[in-house]
Amino acid sequence: MNCHEQLKTVAAMVAVNFAISVANVLIKMILDQGANHLVVITYRQSISTVFISAVAFFLERKSRPKLTFRILCHIFASALLGATLTQYFFLLGLKYTSATFSCAFINLVPAITFILALVFKLEKVNLGSKCGRAKVLGTFICICGALLLGLYRGMPLTNPAYPQAEIPGTSHAKTSISSHRTKSWATGSMVLTAASLTWSSWFLLQAGISKKYPCQYSSTAILSFFSATQAAILSSILDRDLSSWILKGKLEISSVIFAGIVGSGLCYGLMSWCVNKKGPVFTAAFTPFIQIFVAIFDFSILHEQIHLGSVLGSILVIAGLYILLWGKSKEEEDCVMKQSQVAEEDPECDMAPQVVPITGTQ
Numbered sequence: 001m002n003c004h005e006q007l008k009t010v011a012a013m014v015a016v017n018f019a020i021s022v023a024n025v026l027i028k029m030i031l032d033q034g035a036n037h038l039v040v041i042t043y044r045q046s047i048s049t050v051f052i053s054a055v056a057f058f059l060e061r062k063s064r065p066k067l068t069f070r071i072l073c074h075i076f077a078s079a080l081l082g083a084t085l086t087q088y089f090f091l092l093g094l095k096y097t098s099a100t101f102s103c104a105f106i107n108l109v110p111a112i113t114f115i116l117a118l119v120f121k122l123e124k125v126n127l128g129s130k131c132g133r134a135k136v137l138g139t140f141i142c143i144c145g146a147l148l149l150g151l152y153r154g155m156p157l158t159n160p161a162y163p164q165a166e167i168p169g170t171s172h173a174k175t176s177i178s179s180h181r182t183k184s185w186a187t188g189s190m191v192l193t194a195a196s197l198t199w200s201s202w203f204l205l206q207a208g209i210s211k212k213y214p215c216q217y218s219s220t221a222i223l224s225f226f227s228a229t230q231a232a233i234l235s236s237i238l239d240r241d242l243s244s245w246i247l248k249g250k251l252e253i254s255s256v257i258f259a260g261i262v263g264s265g266l267c268y269g270l271m272s273w274c275v276n277k278k279g280p281v282f283t284a285a286f287t288p289f290i291q292i293f294v295a296i297f298d299f300s301i302l303h304e305q306i307h308l309g310s311v312l313g314s315i316l317v318i319a320g321l322y323i324l325l326w327g328k329s330k331e332e333e334d335c336v337m338k339q340s341q342v343a344e345e346d347p348e349c350d351m352a353p354q355v356v357p358i359t360g361t362q
Contacts, residue, residue: 009274013286016267016274021103021293023262025301026255027091028099035252036244037091038235040259043247045083045228047260049221056217064215067222071213076226078209082202083227084234089195096188098304100295100314104149105192107287107317110324111142112200120204131331138324145316146193153185154308285325288318 027040056064094102114135117123126132213219235244247253274283291314298304 005277009277012270012274013283014289016270017286017289018293019262019267021290021297023255023259024094024099024103024290024294025297026251027259028094028102030252030255031091031095033248033252035247036235036239037088037095038231038238039244040091040256041084041087041231042228042235043256044087044260045224045231047257049224049228051261051266052217052221052224056215056221060215060218064218065213067213071209072222074205074209074212075219075222078202078205079223079226080230081198081205083223084230086195086199086202087227088231088234089191089198093188093192093195096184096191098298098310100291100298100304100306101149101185101188101310102192103291103294104310104314104317105146105196106290107314107321108142108146108193108196109200109203110287110321111139112196113203114139114324114328116200116204122204122207129331131327131334134323134327134330138320138322138327141320141323142317143320145313145318145320147313148309148316149189149313151189152309152313154310154312156305156307157311285322287321291318 030040031037090102093105114123118125125135127136209219210216247256271283295306299306
């Protein structure tokens with residue numbers, strides 16, 4: 001790949017992560033105004049369905065394989081696990097915490113995916129090699145960072161955007177508010193962990209679907225449709241207030257449209273293009289940009305405080321992520337070299353291990 005193509009892929013990934021960051025901040029704003037999580041997911045996935053379906057029609061209408069009932073069932077499960085439940089838990093955690101804190105958990109997905117792949121024997125680790133030790137060390141550091149994020153907030157590193165004067169007799173009220181925020185932060189940490197687990201599990205399931213039904217745009221369009229239907233049914237069961245389906249104001253309408261078309265549709269297309277060009281490891285390496293962009297928006301627009309625990313935990317998670325991705329990348333390079341060496345002797349030999357694509361972008 002020449003320098004021009006390299007710059008194009010880098011620019012594409014920076015743009016993708018910037019767009020995802022904007023979508024997360026916008027959704028955080030409308031959730032704080034009382035928007036229903038499942039209603040937001042329903043609208044977002046519906047818009048994504050229309051957009052991706054149009055792309056799939058023009059790009060895959062001649063190469064689309066037969067869609068069997070078994071594949072449909074797998075895509076339905078994939079939609080429930082990777083889109084509906086993941087987004088529900090993530091948006092719930094986004095409401096309880098901050099956008100920066102929530103996005104820090106996105107960086108955990110590659111580490112959790114790696115652990116699950118080991119459990120289900122889809123990934124192998126050779127502790128005698130640098131690659132294997134790097135993957136284990138990176139996973140351990142990511143988990144330590146996640147524990148620090150969830151269990152320790154620490155002192156605030158920024159001043160409140162709108163400080164309030166001290167009023168006599170309000171010390172008890174402030175203590176109550178602080179206790180409520182701490183409880184909400186702990187609840188948010190738990191649901192964000194659940195979101196990371198469901199999304200990581202989705203990668204394992206999606207790896208099998210991609211082999212049986214390789215048309216990624218058509219598969220995503222079906223997945224988005226199933227997810228929108230699932231979210232609508234769950235919302236109808238959990239909240240029967242029909243008024244929650246009415247988007248109030250320009251901010252809610254524009255946020256949902258942006259999240260559906262740009263945050264899901266266009267970003268997925270660009271990520272797929274980058275994966276085809278440079279592979280999943282390259283794509284995952286840009287994940288921390290989401291947290292950087294969101295932190296800037298979080299502080300400047302949402303006026304959220306940044307705490308020491310969030311900074312230290314985020315540093316550990318990002319450091320562990322890059323160590324894990326480095327080990328994964330070196331392992332893939334070694335596999336390619338070994339395959340090229342034995343290709344002339346035994347063309348049918350496939351020495352590459354069965355691995356799950358490890359990425360971490362929401």
